[in-house]
Amino acid sequence: MKQARHTDSIVFEPRNPNYVRRVREAFEGQPMLASLGVELFKIDPGYCELHLPYRPDISQNHGYFHGGAIATLADVSGGFAGWSLLPEGMWIVTVEYKTNIVAPGRGEKLIGRGRVVRSGRSLTTTEIEVLAINNGREQLCATALQTLMSVEAKP
Amino acid sequence: MKQARHTDSIVFEPRNPNYVRRVREAFEGQPMLASLGVELFKIDPGYCELHLPYRPDISQNHGYFHGGAIATLADVSGGFAGWSLLPEGMWIVTVEYKTNIVAPGRGEKLIGRGRVVRSGRSLTTTEIEVLAINNGREQLCATALQTLMSVEAKP
Amino acid sequence: MKQARHTDSIVFEPRNPNYVRRVREAFEGQPMLASLGVELFKIDPGYCELHLPYRPDISQNHGYFHGGAIATLADVSGGFAGWSLLPEGMWIVTVEYKTNIVAPGRGEKLIGRGRVVRSGRSLTTTEIEVLAINNGREQLCATALQTLMSVEAKP
Amino acid sequence: MKQARHTDSIVFEPRNPNYVRRVREAFEGQPMLASLGVELFKIDPGYCELHLPYRPDISQNHGYFHGGAIATLADVSGGFAGWSLLPEGMWIVTVEYKTNIVAPGRGEKLIGRGRVVRSGRSLTTTEIEVLAINNGREQLCATALQTLMSVEAKP
Numbered sequence: 184m185k186q187a188r189h190t191d192s193i194v195f196e197p198r199n200p201n202y203v204r205r206v207r208e209a210f211e212g213q214p215m216l217a218s219l220g221v222e223l224f225k226i227d228p229g230y231c232e233l234h235l236p237y238r239p240d241i242s243q244n245h246g247y248f249h250g251g252a253i254a255t256l257a258d259v260s261g262g263f264a265g266w267s268l269l270p271e272g273m274w275i276v277t278v279e280y281k282t283n284i285v286a287p288g289r290g291e292k293l294i295g296r297g298r299v300v301r302s303g304r305s306l307t308t309t310e311i312e313v314l315a316i317n318n319g320r321e322q323l324c325a326t327a328l329q330t331l332m333s334v335e336a337k338p
Numbered sequence: 339m340k341q342a343r344h345t346d347s348i349v350f351e352p353r354n355p356n357y358v359r360r361v362r363e364a365f366e367g368q369p370m371l372a373s374l375g376v377e378l379f380k381i382d383p384g385y386c387e388l389h390l391p392y393r394p395d396i397s398q399n400h401g402y403f404h405g406g407a408i409a410t411l412a413d414v415s416g417g418f419a420g421w422s423l424l425p426e427g428m429w430i431v432t433v434e435y436k437t438n439i440v441a442p443g444r445g446e447k448l449i450g451r452g453r454v455v456r457s458g459r460s461l462t463t464t465e466i467e468v469l470a471i472n473n474g475r476e477q478l479c480a481t482a483l484q485t486l487m488s489v490e491a492k493p
Numbered sequence: 494m495k496q497a498r499h500t501d502s503i504v505f506e507p508r509n510p511n512y513v514r515r516v517r518e519a520f521e522g523q524p525m526l527a528s529l530g531v532e533l534f535k536i537d538p539g540y541c542e543l544h545l546p547y548r549p550d551i552s553q554n555h556g557y558f559h560g561g562a563i564a565t566l567a568d569v570s571g572g573f574a575g576w577s578l579l580p581e582g583m584w585i586v587t588v589e590y591k592t593n594i595v596a597p598g599r600g601e602k603l604i605g606r607g608r609v610v611r612s613g614r615s616l617t618t619t620e621i622e623v624l625a626i627n628n629g630r631e632q633l634c635a636t637a638l639q640t641l642m643s644v645e646a647k648p
Numbered sequence: 649m650k651q652a653r654h655t656d657s658i659v660f661e662p663r664n665p666n667y668v669r670r671v672r673e674a675f676e677g678q679p680m681l682a683s684l685g686v687e688l689f690k691i692d693p694g695y696c697e698l699h700l701p702y703r704p705d706i707s708q709n710h711g712y713f714h715g716g717a718i719a720t721l722a723d724v725s726g727g728f729a730g731w732s733l734l735p736e737g738m739w740i741v742t743v744e745y746k747t748n749i750v751a752p753g754r755g756e757k758l759i760g761r762g763r764v765v766r767s768g769r770s771l772t773t774t775e776i777e778v779l780a781i782n783n784g785r786e787q788l789c790a791t792a793l794q795t796l797m798s799v800e801a802k803p
């Protein structure tokens with residue numbers, strides 16, 4: 184039997200009852216996500232799942248998803264996971280992240296799943312999995328580790 | 339209910355039936371681990387758990403575990419997780435890793451848990467949790483994401 | 494007087510006399526770069542500079558360059574720097590990278606500058622700066638550290 | 649001629665005239681650094697150079713410097729570079745860092761050189777080179793990219 188992850192035992196409470204609407208607004212406010220075709224699939228406290236259907240104009244030399252599309256999906260999946268825990272009047276910015284591309288982004292869709300592993304007063308840490316769905320079969324494409332910072336929203 | 343991690347569904351098969359002895363030899367061949375007091379607690383295929391009891395001479399300004407001890411534990415927990423899947427005659431070196439220190443290393447013991455998330459022909463990707471045990475209570479201290487490379491063992 | 498960087502003293506020799514054409518072909522083979530509007534500005538052995546003019550459709554909530562555009566520029570600036578040192582018949586893939594977004598991507602243009610700091614047989618390490626040009630003034634927007642792997646080109 | 653790095657053009661002013669003494673006190677307050685044998689070689693505003701002479705008890709399987717010693721040196725070289733710019737009454741903690749080990753730590757000494765590349769109100773970004781001195785010849789051993797946070801010092 185596998186040793187469970189400590190981080191999977193952590194339960195997060197939203198500090199804003201309207202967190203789903205809040206994330207949706209932040210998502211819709213980023214024109215680049217519409218340009219790429221990213222879809223908001225699921226928001227839970229400390230969790231966000233995004234989908235990105237394949238299109239040739241976001242591909243690389245072999246016709247697979249471009250690394251830039253994979254990294255963008257990782258970044259925003261983690262970012263909106265962090266956003267789901269924000270109090271009213273705060274905003275999230277990405278401080279930094281690191282991503283390992285463990286397999287080509289081959290298939291009809293990418294799925295990004297961001298999970299908060301620590302939610303501090305100012306900094307939030309998230310982990311992200313990006314999966315490639317190829318003929319319906321799910322494969323790990325990338326994994327990422329991210330730092331977010333809460334800042335006061337601009338009026 | 340929480341969405342399970344894709345990586346938790348992956349099962350690894352050892353390529354060397356003597357993988358436990360192999361990891362133990364590699365562990366014992368690193369004098370720095372004895373200097374710090376690191377203990378090999380558990381080896382499974384693609385998994386390694388190491389313990390590090392507190393000592394004042396590996397502490398920082400507030401008397402907690404030094405960040406160098408935390409990072410070393412993260413690095414070798416992931417490294418030996420990768421080593422457990424090596425075929426005979428191969429060796430592991432760390433290419434790079436990134437670690438987020440999410441809380442001070444406060445307490446009587448650190449626990450490092452390394453998990454392989456992708457085992458390729460040449461490169462292996464691992465994820466690591468470092469927990470601080472404080473009065474018996476477990477807290478997340480650090481999380482890390484690491485790349486290892488298999489090389490032929492020197493004679 | 495500032496201490497010079499060790500890595501700035503390293504000089505790289507191209508292993509393929511046609512390295513400029515090689516990088517240009519690789520660049521032109523990635524549809525996502527044309528979609529974003531990335532321009533290949535300069536290639537030297539172990540160095541690549543890319544430009545990305547501002548467009549609203551690659552922006553985020555405040556109208557600045559989206560983090561995904563910044564990270565993509567960082568990734569490919571480092572990638573093509575590595576590509577410039579490849580022997581004939583080889584190909585570059587990104588293993589992983591980490592990027593710190595140190596300031597918003599505000600301005601009329603982003604510049605990505607990738608530099609190889611170590612070129613091994615199989616792995617290449619690069620460092621990247623992304624600068625934001627705002628009313629003609631250059632500001633550091635992101636810095637990144639990247640691992641690339643050489644693989645045999647598919648026929 | 650090589651393109652100069654943008655970050656090399658940035659000049660930092662110390663916010664505390666006693667920054668050298670301040671860093672020295674922080675350095676001496678970390679017992680782990682004395683245990684490893686780390687020496688404080690040079691402090692300038694936004695810069696720190698540390699030395700680590702070779703000892704067998706901080707080595708790995710081949711008798712070279714252990715990766716944990718390399719990473720610890722990288723972390724604290726960047727950390728004290730950040731510390732040099734702190735105002736009175738503040739303290740530095742490492743949020744995260746990523747290090748690429750580009751060559752074995754072979755030789756009689758390691759040198760860590762940390763440089764601040766961005767000094768913000770709360771967060772500081774640093775870059776670090778770790779060099780191995782082997783028979784007097786300097787070689788790049790590791791490069792790192794780090795995030796630090798300023799916190800109020802405990803009384």
